[in-house]
Amino acid sequence: MIVSFIVNGEGVTARVTTPVSLLDVLRDQLELPGSKSACEQGECGSCSVLLDGALVCACLVMAVDAEGSTVRTVEGIASEGTLHPVQVAMHEAGAVQCGFCTPGIVVAAADLFDRDPTPTTDQIKEAVAGNICRCTGYGAIVRALESVAGERR
Amino acid sequence: MTTRTERRVGRTGGLIGDSPLRPDGIPKLKGEFEYAQDLTAAEMLWGATLRSPYAHARIVSIDLAPALAVGGVHAVLTADDVPGRGTFGLEQPDQPVLAGDYVNYWGEPVVVVAAEDQDTARRAAAAVVVEYEVLEPLVDPEEADRRDETFRRMKIRRGDQDITGDVIVDGYYEVGMQDQAPLGTEAGLAIPDGHGGVDLYATSQFVHVDHEQVVASLGLTSDQVRSHPTGIGGAFGAREDVNLHIHLCLLALHTSKPVKMVYHRSESFTGHVHRHPARMWYRHHADMDGNLLRVEAKVLVDGGAYASTTGAVLANACYFAVGPYRCDSVTVDGVGTRTNNPPCGAMRGFGAVQVCFAHETQMDRLAAALDMDSLDLRRRNALATGDAIPTTGQIIETPLPMTEVIDSLVAMPMPDATISDSPLSLPGGTGLTTEPTDVSRGVGYALGIKNLGFSEGFDDYAQARVRLTAEGATVETAAIEVGQGLVTVLAQIARSALGVSRATVRNVDTSMIDSAGSTSASRQTQLSGGATLEASTRLRARILHAYNGDDLDDDGVWSEGRLVTPMAEITEGSWEETATFRHPATTEPDENGQGVIHADFAVAGHRAVVDVDPELGLVRVVRVDTAQDVGKALNPQSVRGQIEGGIMQGVGLAIMEELIVEDGIIRNPNFTDYLLPTILDAPEVEALLIEKEGSWGPYGAKGVGEPPIISSAAAVAAAIRDATGRPIDRIPVRPQDIALL
Numbered sequence: 049m050i051v052s053f054i055v056n057g058e059g060v061t062a063r064v065t066t067p068v069s070l071l072d073v074l075r076d077q078l079e080l081p082g083s084k085s086a087c088e089q090g091e092c093g094s095c096s097v098l099l100d101g102a103l104v105c106a107c108l109v110m111a112v113d114a115e116g117s118t119v120r121t122v123e124g125i126a127s128e129g130t131l132h133p134v135q136v137a138m139h140e141a142g143a144v145q146c147g148f149c150t151p152g153i154v155v156a157a158a159d160l161f162d163r164d165p166t167p168t169t170d171q172i173k174e175a176v177a178g179n180i181c182r183c184t185g186y187g188a189i190v191r192a193l194e195s196v197a198g199e200r201r
Numbered sequence: 202m203t204t205r206t207e208r209r210v211g212r213t214g215g216l217i218g219d220s221p222l223r224p225d226g227i228p229k230l231k232g233e234f235e236y237a238q239d240l241t242a243a244e245m246l247w248g249a250t251l252r253s254p255y256a257h258a259r260i261v262s263i264d265l266a267p268a269l270a271v272g273g274v275h276a277v278l279t280a281d282d283v284p285g286r287g288t289f290g291l292e293q294p295d296q297p298v299l300a301g302d303y304v305n306y307w308g309e310p311v312v313v314v315a316a317e318d319q320d321t322a323r324r325a326a327a328a329v330v331v332e333y334e335v336l337e338p339l340v341d342p343e344e345a346d347r348r349d350e351t352f353r354r355m356k357i358r359r360g361d362q363d364i365t366g367d368v369i370v371d372g373y374y375e376v377g378m379q380d381q382a383p384l385g386t387e388a389g390l391a392i393p394d395g396h397g398g399v400d401l402y403a404t405s406q407f408v409h410v411d412h413e414q415v416v417a418s419l420g421l422t423s424d425q426v427r428s429h430p431t432g433i434g435g436a437f438g439a440r441e442d443v444n445l446h447i448h449l450c451l452l453a454l455h456t457s458k459p460v461k462m463v464y465h466r467s468e469s470f471t472g473h474v475h476r477h478p479a480r481m482w483y484r485h486h487a488d489m490d491g492n493l494l495r496v497e498a499k500v501l502v503d504g505g506a507y508a509s510t511t512g513a514v515l516a517n518a519c520y521f522a523v524g525p526y527r528c529d530s531v532t533v534d535g536v537g538t539r540t541n542n543p544p545c546g547a548m549r550g551f552g553a554v555q556v557c558f559a560h561e562t563q564m565d566r567l568a569a570a571l572d573m574d575s576l577d578l579r580r581r582n583a584l585a586t587g588d589a590i591p592t593t594g595q596i597i598e599t600p601l602p603m604t605e606v607i608d609s610l611v612a613m614p615m616p617d618a619t620i621s622d623s624p625l626s627l628p629g630g631t632g633l634t635t636e637p638t639d640v641s642r643g644v645g646y647a648l649g650i651k652n653l654g655f656s657e658g659f660d661d662y663a664q665a666r667v668r669l670t671a672e673g674a675t676v677e678t679a680a681i682e683v684g685q686g687l688v689t690v691l692a693q694i695a696r697s698a699l700g701v702s703r704a705t706v707r708n709v710d711t712s713m714i715d716s717a718g719s720t721s722a723s724r725q726t727q728l729s730g731g732a733t734l735e736a737s738t739r740l741r742a743r744i745l746h747a748y749n750g751d752d753l754d755d756d757g758v759w760s761e762g763r764l765v766t767p768m769a770e771i772t773e774g775s776w777e778e779t780a781t782f783r784h785p786a787t788t789e790p791d792e793n794g795q796g797v798i799h800a801d802f803a804v805a806g807h808r809a810v811v812d813v814d815p816e817l818g819l820v821r822v823v824r825v826d827t828a829q830d831v832g833k834a835l836n837p838q839s840v841r842g843q844i845e846g847g848i849m850q851g852v853g854l855a856i857m858e859e860l861i862v863e864d865g866i867i868r869n870p871n872f873t874d875y876l877l878p879t880i881l882d883a884p885e886v887e888a889l890l891i892e893k894e895g896s897w898g899p900y901g902a903k904g905v906g907e908p909p910i911i912s913s914a915a916a917v918a919a920a921i922r923d924a925t926g927r928p929i930d931r932i933p934v935r936p937q938d939i940a941l942l
Contacts (some may be wrong), residue, residue, distance in 0.1 A: 081234015146684025
């Protein structure tokens with residue numbers, strides 16, 4: 049079947065013949081490989097996207113269920129060449145190493161700051177608790193996101 | 202005339218000791234960085250692998266017809282289709298590319314398939330009918346030891362073997378099988394060149410050794426294969442061995458089409474090697490003053506079905522079995538067993554992690570037996586420059602600030618003693634299983650030591666090429682960036698040594714440059730950094746000589762404060778230098794394990810503070826402080842990143858990360874059941890960098906990647922012991938080890 053939805057402001061269609069995930073369609077058909085496939089079972093958050101504004105693991109969403117929805121991926125977080133403050137802060141804090149978890153954390157953190165511009169450290173940790181990072185030990189990620197909250201206070 | 206003041210502008214960023222922004226940071230943050238998983242090519246096929254469902258079996262027959270009948274299938278290949286040697290392995294080529302008569306571990310590759318899409322390839326692989334005669338697997342490593350099923354035995358004898366101490370402490374310790382669990386699974390793309398050769402783009406830590414193994418196992422000539430560094434999502438040792446590399450090249454050459462493979466997470470858990478599980482028997486002897494008189498140890502690491510790097514891991518475990526302490530009477534016997542368990546190999550810390558847990562627990566027990574403070578005991582026996590490594594007798598010639606590490610660690614502030622009632626801070630977390638009144642706090646210390654670079658006479662080198670053009674300096678290398686920041690630090694070295702402000706690192710394939718060696722053993726900053734420094738220094742000298750100058754910067758060549766040749770004129774010519782850097786030579790061990798075995802050493806110490814609910818067996822690691830011997834921090838932010846990340850993996854090993862293997866079968870090959878630390882498990886971390894220059898690395902730098910994991914796991918275990926009074930003689934510490942269920 050044909051599935052139509054909006055990704056990062058653009059209408060797209062995908063032809064779905066097997067029970068594939070939204071993640072596979074984004075990566076393999078729509079040339080949006082920024083969302084990463086790392087665990088395929090919703091444990092690591094590397095494929096985090098916003099589906100009609102809700103933070104989801106794209107690996108757990110069937111592509112057909114995206115019909116008519118609005119999806120925002122990591123490729124849609126920076127706007128018109130301007131990085132999101134989360135991206136700037138993570139870059140400066142050294143919160144990026146191998147980078148495989150980074151897109152998911154950017155999406156989850158951008159979602160947090162859209163809902164609450166001045167979260168506490170505990171709220172920051174809860175917001176990205178579904179994102180596994182194997183490189184940084186999380187310290188630089190916490191410092192980066194705390195700095196975004198601090199600037200907005 | 203340009204003045205000296207002006208010409209300094211623009212040179213302050215990105216030099217040695219700075220922490221410039223990493224060049225791949227923005228692409229990674231925008232989702233634009235290309236990983237092996239993201240590669241595509243026109244007319245590309247997808248590969249899939251059929252693996253053994255048994256830990257040990259004889260292959261009676263293979264029927265490929267059902268797979269070939271699946272529409273869209275281009276190739277279904279078995280061991281019979283592998284030309285050349287047909288086997289691979291880092292230390293010995295003992296592992297078949299595809300299993301022939303026997304399968305020796307659960308998950309061993311038997312058949313590979315290429316088809317028009319991934320789903321078809323996997324369905325076709327599953328359709329192959331293999332008839333097995335199931336055999337009894339050998340899964341008990343002590344039984345393997347008795348049957349002499351081994352990859353290597355180690356014997357270390359140093360000093361008087363008949364000494365007995367006033368105080369003797371015995372212990373038996375176990376370390377479980379940890380997985381590197383890099384977030385990116387194994388992935389790659391092989392593209393045939395149309396002339397019988399192939400270009401390989403696959404997850405790797407060492408493209409030259411991948412190249413060597415593809416060439417030999419498939420019977421190709423060296424110039425027929427080019428292995429290209431490719432973006433990867435972490436490594437931690439998992440990418441030192443080849444896995445899908447040879448399969449991809451085999452399928453691409455067979456079908457004459459590009460072939461891509463990406464392992465699922467569950468396949469990744471069988472597709473790469475793991476940290477060796479270890480069993481260790483120890484006896485420490487000391488006099489009444491706490492001087493370590495004698496250490497006896499037996500170290501068993503289970504290598505599983507194939508050799509991988511078991512020999513080197515075992516050797517490392519034995520060489521560092523005593524830890525960073527003086528002792529002149531040492532006996533160590535080691536064995537790396539061959540079983541039908543999953544193959545084990547490199548993981549961050551490489552043997553030193555396992556023995557650290559044992560020797561540090563022994564030191565705590567010895568202190569208790571002596572009624573002595575455990576840090577006083579450690580300080581009294583701490584190794585220093587000029588001492589002999591207790592196992593090998595090698596004299597330590599570079600700075601080894603073990604005492605400074607201990608003193609710094611003790612001086613670091615302790616966290617507030619109040620146990621927080623925030624659910625996020627309690628053991629068990631938001632499960633709300635615990636009240637602060639049910640929680641005991643514990644504090645534990647551990648020290649670790651490890652070699653830097655490859656040892657035992659291995660010719661360990663790295664080549665780098667530095668060019669100067671109108672765009673600035675370019676460092677060409679085949680060294681793999683795994684996330685640690687090599688692309689940043691090599692550019693810092695080039696800027697500092699050459700004198701120009703613009704420098705970039707460019708990865709090139711195996712046909713364009715000689716080996717950089719492996720991104721492992723904490724070695725790339727020292728080795729590829731050393732090659733970059735040497736090439737940059739030589740290039741600068743040549744340019745200054747050519748233009749009769751005494752200084753070089755972005756403006757050009759200067760002489761006595763006057764610009765003599767502008768950069769635009771210099772870069773009209775072709776300027777490049779290629780350097781190969783070797784660390785001081787090492788020797789193979791003699792029959793007693795003695796010799797100049799290692800090129801250099803690094804030490805670190807960790808202090809862990811934990812909160813434990815002893816009834817439920819739940820642990821929360823509150824804080825881990827560390828002091829680490831780094832030589833010279835070339836990029837302090839990257840060093841801190843290595844320290845925090847390494848500690849997190851140490852905490853994981855201490856309390857949650859373990860592959861459960863039953864009868865040779867991994868029972869938890871997924872991220873739901875193999876537990877990885879999340880941000881809610883992350884302790885506060887404070888790190889002190891001890892900078893004592895004198896090592897042979899560029900600007901005195903030492904490798905920093907591994908020390909953070911070596912003693913952090915042992916410190917957490919010690920803290921749990923302190924909080925609970927339980928023996929805690931194995932890691933990971935399980936709830937039943939605390940609650941004694």
